[in-house]
Structure formats: structure tokens, C-alpha cells
Amino acid sequence: MQDTTAAGVLERHLFRPYFEYVEAVGFVLFRDLDTHWAGQNVWGALADVRDLKIILLDRRNRLERLVSLKKSLCDHVWYVGREDKRLRPHVELSVPLHELVVFIDRDLVNRAQFCDQFHGHDILPITYEELLATPEVVHARLLKFLGVSAAMLQSGTGKKEKAPVSAVVNNIDQLKSELSGTKYESYI
Incomplete structure (x- = not known):
């Protein structure tokens, strides 16, 4: 079974390996719309990413x-x-x-x-x-x-x-x- 936690989604889609020429990766979330992934508060998971x-x-x-x-x-x-x-x-x-x-x-x-x-x-x-x-x-x-x-x-x-x-x-x-x-x- 795939990891569907907010942290798992971030790890799989955002913090995955990129080519060496990729200097930055971004994504868009709407503050008042994108609040939960797989029943978890996505903002809490993102707030834990200190850098x-x-x-x-x-x-x-x-x-x-x-x-x-x-x-x-x-x-x-x-x-x-x-x-x-x-x-x-x-x-x-x-x-x-x-x-x-x-x-x-x-x-x-x-x-x-x-x-x-x-x-x-x-x-x-x-x-x-x-x-x-x-x-x-x-x-x-x-x-x-x-x-x-x-x-x-x-x-x-x-x-x-x-x-x-x-x-x-x-x-x-x-x-x-x-x-x-x-x-x-x-x-x-």
C-alpha cells in the first residue's frame, strides 16, 4: 500500500531526486482550499519542513x-x-x-x-x-x-x-x- 500521508505525498512528489541542474522546485497551494491530504492537515506537515x-x-x-x-x-x-x-x-x-x-x-x-x-x-x-x-x-x-x-x-x-x-x-x-x-x- 502506498504511503498516502501528507508527509508521504510531499516526499514522493516534491522532495524526490532531481537532475543536478534543477536549483529549486515549487508547488502551489491555496491557503483556504488545500487544507487536508489523506485526512491529514497538510499545513502541519509543511510547517514541519523547516527549510x-x-x-x-x-x-x-x-x-x-x-x-x-x-x-x-x-x-x-x-x-x-x-x-x-x-x-x-x-x-x-x-x-x-x-x-x-x-x-x-x-x-x-x-x-x-x-x-x-x-x-x-x-x-x-x-x-x-x-x-x-x-x-x-x-x-x-x-x-x-x-x-x-x-x-x-x-x-x-x-x-x-x-x-x-x-x-x-x-x-x-x-x-x-x-x-x-x-x-x-x-x-x-
Whole structure:
């Protein structure tokens, strides 16, 4: 019987032997989705890997994150390749204020719990916004953080939503108005 513990999965798929020219290996886990493997908390197993370096990719604009999540739940498209040219229908959403506030609160708590659990690890926080605005600068930070040779990094993924959030959320002005002056204002 194969080892299906979280530690076994990590050992088999991540910490296996690689060619000598491979300087770093990575994987993606969503903080609030990928919590258990084979009935075990994967975060506990990962926290035990003391030399694990973490790139914490985050989106400052939580409204955009919520819209992206809602659209992906509808169209079941979670990954878009860099060369993906398929035309996707324009979707317009109305986001209730209460739903946005609950989403922001839950996301901030989730992020704080993650950071607390991995406080002893090397963590490089990066936002989608800075990655899109200055990819070369972010790539240089990534290479330095990982301690790997300078190389030409090329993303294999594309941006799924090309329309600005203001073109998707039909009540964005109302949300901005109602959140103006609150602790949530900086997240939209």
C-alpha cells in the first residue's frame, strides 16, 4: 500500500531526486482550499519542513479576489495558460456589501493564521499587483530569495480576467462609497 500521508505525498512528489541542474522546485497551494491530504492537515506537515521557503502570492484588492473566485466557481476555469486565446463571455456581477466584508474579514484571518503557523520560515510576500506592474523587479527578488542562478523567467500562466473590476462589478461605486473611511477601504 502506498504511503498516502501528507508527509508521504510531499516526499514522493516534491522532495524526490532531481537532475543536478534543477536549483529549486515549487508547488502551489491555496491557503483556504488545500487544507487536508489523506485526512491529514497538510499545513502541519509543511510547517514541519523547516527549510521550506514560502512565496506568499497575495492580491491586495480583495474585491478583485472575490470576483475572480465567483467567476471561477461559475465557469470552472481556474487556470489560464499564457497562450490561451479563448474568448470568454463578459460577466457582470453585483457584490453585496455584507458578502464582501465577510470575505475580506475571513481572508485576513486566514492569512494571519497562515503567517502565524509559518512564522519561523523564510517568507517572501508578493502581490499580484506588483508582479503585473514590475515583473522584472519581482523576478529579481524571487531569484535572490530562492538563492538560484539568474535565469530568464517566463510565466506559464495568463491573466484570466482582462476587464477591470469596474467593468465586472456593477455596484462598485456603491461599494466604494459605503466602505469609504472604513478599515475595508484599502482592500477595494
